[in-house]
Amino acid sequence: MFKDLPETPAARRAGASRSRALLAAVALASCGLFSSAALAGSYDDALSAARMGDTRQLVGLLERGIDPDTVDEQGNSLLILAAREGQVDTVAALLRHRAKRDYRNLAGDSALMLAVLKGHDEVVRALLDAGATVNHDGWAPLHYAAFEGREAALEMLIAAGADVNALAPNKATALMLAARNGHVGVVRGLLAMPQIDLNALNDVGLSADAFALRSKNTDIADLIAAERKRRGLRPPAMKLTIE
Numbered sequence: 001m002f003k004d005l006p007e008t009p010a011a012r013r014a015g016a017s018r019s020r021a022l023l024a025a026v027a028l029a030s031c032g033l034f035s036s037a038a039l040a041g042s043y044d045d046a047l048s049a050a051r052m053g054d055t056r057q058l059v060g061l062l063e064r065g066i067d068p069d070t071v072d073e074q075g076n077s078l079l080i081l082a083a084r085e086g087q088v089d090t091v092a093a094l095l096r097h098r099a100k101r102d103y104r105n106l107a108g109d110s111a112l113m114l115a116v117l118k119g120h121d122e123v124v125r126a127l128l129d130a131g132a133t134v135n136h137d138g139w140a141p142l143h144y145a146a147f148e149g150r151e152a153a154l155e156m157l158i159a160a161g162a163d164v165n166a167l168a169p170n171k172a173t174a175l176m177l178a179a180r181n182g183h184v185g186v187v188r189g190l191l192a193m194p195q196i197d198l199n200a201l202n203d204v205g206l207s208a209d210a211f212a213l214r215s216k217n218t219d220i221a222d223l224i225a226a227e228r229k230r231r232g233l234r235p236p237a238m239k240l241t242i243e
Helices: 009-013 019-031 036-052 055-063 078-084 088-096 111-118 121-129 141-148 151-159 174-181 184-191 208-214 218-230
Strands: none
Touching (some): 036 078, 036 088, 055 088, 078 088, 078 121, 088 121, 121 151, 141 151, 151 184, 174 184, 174 218, 184 218
């Protein structure tokens, strides 16, 4: 069986511990700022404010001592929740309160990754301006941009120094993901990068143009083949793995 689709981070890490969801209550209790009866309400209020973009309420809680790195039961920090929902003002407020920019939830996703995934370009820009990490092991923001066809995010990530040939856990590159899903604009943008690897193979031996052909994206396959010819490169010797 061919492995076309990448395994999600959530599937790899779903069994991880969720004990970090109690960090906010522990921090508040240790500071003595809230009674025990108020802890649960303040915790829930902070999570809700981050998701809903109620910046005023959240800032009030932060100023009263709630941890800016409070997490929910899935390990989503306040910053991740706000970024995932596109709440740019709330994201900016959390960054001012020194929330961890690169914290990753139990699925392995950071605030930047989820902002890219959901197409929240203003949040992506705010996080990049704050110095959020663009390159790391495993799934990276650029993979999400390519998979979803987020052209603006792709440009911002590349400008911020993203490795255009970074490998996902299944050895897929951004070019492969965009080619498979038919995102021609992203493919054109990546092909314009002189350092792009046109002959990379994923863990089952498929190149980017082979990915495109399997998805019947023949126009994209032709673009990649034409660029390979322009560069004077021979096609890769693909090694298909069948289970």
